Amino acid sequence: MSIFEYNGSAVVAMVGKNCFAIASDRRLGVNLQTIATDFQRIFKIHDKLYIGLSGLATDVQTLYQRLVFRHKLYQLREERDMKPQTFASLVSAVLYEKRFGPYFCMPVIAGLGEDDVPFICTMDCIGAKELAKDFVVSGTASESLYGACESMYKPNMEPEELFETISQALLSSVDRDCLSGWGGHVLLVTPTEVQERTLKSRMD
Amino acid sequence: MECVFGLVGDGFALVAADTSAVHSILVHKSNEDKVMILDSHKLLGASGEAGDRVQFTEYIQKNVHLYEFRNGIPLATAAAANFTRGELALALRKNPYSVNILLAGYDKDVGASLYYIDYIATLHKVDKGAFGYGSYFALSMMDRHYHSGMSLEEAVDLVDKCIIEIRSRLVVAPPNFVIKIVDKDGAREYAWRESIKDAGVSAA
Numbered sequence: 001m002s003i004f005e006y007n008g009s010a011v012v013a014m015v016g017k018n019c020f021a022i023a024s025d026r027r028l029g030v031n032l033q034t035i036a037t038d039f040q041r042i043f044k045i046h047d048k049l050y051i052g053l054s055g056l057a058t059d060v061q062t063l064y065q066r067l068v069f070r071h072k073l074y075q076l077r078e079e080r081d082m083k084p085q086t087f088a089s090l091v092s093a094v095l096y097e098k099r100f101g102p103y104f105c106m107p108v109i110a111g112l113g114e115d116d117v118p119f120i121c122t123m124d125c126i127g128a129k130e131l132a133k134d135f136v137v138s139g140t141a142s143e144s145l146y147g148a149c150e151s152m153y154k155p156n157m158e159p160e161e162l163f164e165t166i167s168q169a170l171l172s173s174v175d176r177d178c179l180s181g182w183g184g185h186v187l188l189v190t191p192t193e194v195q196e197r198t199l200k201s202r203m204d
Numbered sequence: 205m206e207c208v209f210g211l212v213g214d215g216f217a218l219v220a221a222d223t224s225a226v227h228s229i230l231v232h233k234s235n236e237d238k239v240m241i242l243d244s245h246k247l248l249g250a251s252g253e254a255g256d257r258v259q260f261t262e263y264i265q266k267n268v269h270l271y272e273f274r275n276g277i278p279l280a281t282a283a284a285a286n287f288t289r290g291e292l293a294l295a296l297r298k299n300p301y302s303v304n305i306l307l308a309g310y311d312k313d314v315g316a317s318l319y320y321i322d323y324i325a326t327l328h329k330v331d332k333g334a335f336g337y338g339s340y341f342a343l344s345m346m347d348r349h350y351h352s353g354m355s356l357e358e359a360v361d362l363v364d365k366c367i368i369e370i371r372s373r374l375v376v377a378p379p380n381f382v383i384k385i386v387d388k389d390g391a392r393e394y395a396w397r398e399s400i401k402d403a404g405v406s407a408a
């Protein structure tokens with residue numbers, strides 16, 4: 001069994017009209033056993049930048065701590081928040097540093113850049129960036145997520161519709177993956193507010 | 205096979221562990237205490253390779269004490285859990301410890317809490333947790349009977365149910381268990397559950 005499938009995870013981010021949504025499942029497992037159903041995979045870097053980390057849970061936690069540390073230093077030096085594009089390059093560099101002994105994590109980065117233009121990207125475990133204009137996915141349910149997002153996604157969705165779409169895409173994908181699921185966690189970010197919601201789903 | 209499990213009740217947390225020290229087919233002793241009293245209000249139940257278990261838990265205990273001596277106040281449970289995870293994570297890619305840990309503690313402001321720390325440094329705050337082959341039985345029993353805010357009698361009753369299940373259903377079931385409790389009055393041993401007492405050395 002692959003090390004990426006040890007804990008089980010699913011993360012997805014989608015772009016809407018002047019907003020973005022990022023969602024993840026909530027299961028923490030150890031192979032076939034479920035340990036917890038409230039595990040946090042999406043982390044806030046600053047008000048308009050979020051990172052979702054899928055893959056091995058210990059590396060998710062270590063990588064998050066390292067990235068928050070780097071961002072806080074940046075804030076002290078530059079006296080402002082990092083732009084999403086800059087943060088994506090930072091994550092890519094941090095991951096490539098460990099090229100021959102990598103963190104087993106696939107990050108999904110979502111943020112509102114200059115003029116509140118939504119930005120999303122994903123990368124593999126050694127930092128190969130993949131920018132997208134519509135949606136990005138990661139985790140054990142990634143193949144299902146690709147299919148669900150491709151069929152459900154429309155450009156320029158309003159926040160409410162975007163929330164519905166990303167929730168349905170996440171739930172239908174994790175239902176086909178035994179290693180992820182047990183609820184969903186969705187964050188919808190617009191220039192003025194952040195809505196955080198927990199989804200009830202098939203608990204199995 | 206080694207087994208540690210624990211749960212959080214109303215103003216207290218319980219950690220139970222088996223007490224057999226085993227090497228391959230040989231049982232060295234059946235009254236080995238695997239739940240360490242970390243400080244006045246913390247318990248550390250550990251399972252894993254014998255040398256790593258003792259060495260790592262003593263290392264954590266001494267560092268927790270050092271913090272209290274240096275700073276005049278004890279570490280909070282969450283801080284101790286994060287410190288433990290940090291040490292495991294640091295060692296993970298150099299010289300990994302094979303120790304699974306359940307850290308229970310009582311803080312005046314937060315109340316009782318239980319932390320699940322994997323051998324690969326996955327940290328999660330839980331209401332109930334278990335490690336080892338016995339976890340398959342203990343977690344299922346706790347899923348069925350656990351509810352938040354259990355009284356001490358109910359919780360010990362549940363622990364006994366788990367022990368009975370482990371003894372009857374696990375092929376190489378450990379015969380004896382120790383139960384320790386931590387609440388506002390501190391961390392202490394609560395009871396032993398012995399079905400085999402260590403025989404004294406008979407005269408030659």
